[in-house]
Amino acid sequence: MPEPYAFLKGHGTENDFVLLPDHDGTVHGDLSADRVRALCDRRAGIGGDGVLRVVRREGRWFMDYRNADGSIAEMCGNGIRVFARYLLEAGLVDPTAPIEVDTRDGLKVVRVDGDQITADLGTPRVLGDTVVGVGATSWPAQHVDMGNPHAVAFVDSLDPHGPVGPLLDPPSRDPERFPDGVNVEFVVRRGERHVAMRVHERGSGETRSCGTGACAVMVAAALADDARPSGSDVAYRVDVPGGTLTVTWTTDDRVLLTGPAVIVARGTTAL
Template identity: 75%
Template sequence: MSYPFLKGHGTENDFVLLPDHDGSVHGDLDPARVRALCDRRAGIGGDGVLRVVRRDGLWFMDYRNSDGSLSEMCGNGIRVFGRYLVDEGLVDPAEPLEVDTRDGVKVLTFDGDLVTVDMGTPKVLGETEVSVPGRTWTATHVDVGNPHAVAFVDDLAEAGPLLEAPTHDEAVYPDGVNVEFVVRRGAAHVAMRVHERGSGETRSCGTGACAVMVAAAEVDAASRDTAYRVDVPGGTLSIAWTADDRILMTGPAVLVARGTTDL
């Protein structure tokens, strides 16, 4: 059976989108099919799959990592999801857009090419550790709908081998964890690389950038509403932790291709 797809990215964190508005085409996505779609040599290629579904009066983002596993939330993915709805004329970009996810309803607003997402209230859950053979770093455990371990390092150029297979405390993260390695670039300005559970190293991670901003703001004792610039290999995101304890993430979202596939 052939079916339509689109390809999009947010700061080069890329996704295959599957329109399935009434839920009749794909049902419960099989992990093997997700892996086939995300395969960069034999498939379309992507860090994950976004199935676009309408249920209970809201748009629902059914997100799967590239290995076929479920994820509660995807910060770059939800911006791409919103861009699809706007570009298809399914929603009005002048109005706030509610999108349901496995981490609850998120609200998106649009300003030209930029999309801002209210990611909700972060949870700072104390110190943990991440390790690679021969080295261990203290990290900050931050939950922004999915789990993160944020470790500050001296040089991101050395982070490549660290991102191949970092290990973590399985008692703290029984379902796996996204690991961010971070350096400071200036006042309210950091840069990061990320290893995402279920996908490996990616060019960007929206929830990871939010977790990094929270960890940095905690160390800096930054005042609320301070906007941090977070550089990722695929671009730049702006993250603010508001006075009413919400995380606002702003960044681009682009659709780059569409077609049909029988993968």
């Protein structure tokens, strides 16, 4: 068992993470999958949908994100806002300036306005039609890449007792298109430019929110509504079980994710 080390716990719309400050990269090194699983265990560990290791790399803050099962992920929209909140509260960045965070999907820029944090997640890639299923029921879906893969399916109901179910197991998907798995979002419409979603995240299971998933959902909804930005930005409200996110698709083809992010605990662990 390792020597005790510092951790923090934070969440963005109840998508929760264990944060590991490792600024010079000497505390954790190449974080093992076993360590990540132990930290994220909700009964025997701290509990979380993933781990955010905070490390300084080549002069930039780097978000080393791992899913709850220990697998490496390219990007995390809620996680990067929690990451930025930590940097601010730790006094590691200028609170009046945009925050640059390096990720496996490249450099992202984050801006803070009170309790709301906006992350520029870049240009979406719409990669065509696919199909996802739960049990014997399947739905057409849109493949949208936000630095990580998503399949967005519009359904009649998000009721956990209905066809979508509790999402305990990964929904079925096209294995050729998604050989390494995919994040699957089920979506219903609530009103004009207002949708709600549930998500099964690759490597974490059903979560209370998914930031890149909300962005993928917004892009799919805007395309279905013939509302691609032209002349002005387009914004949608996306309700998730853990709260509400705002996603804006800009005229210069960027997707901005806005929502809260909070640090809720600090301590030490020897997991």
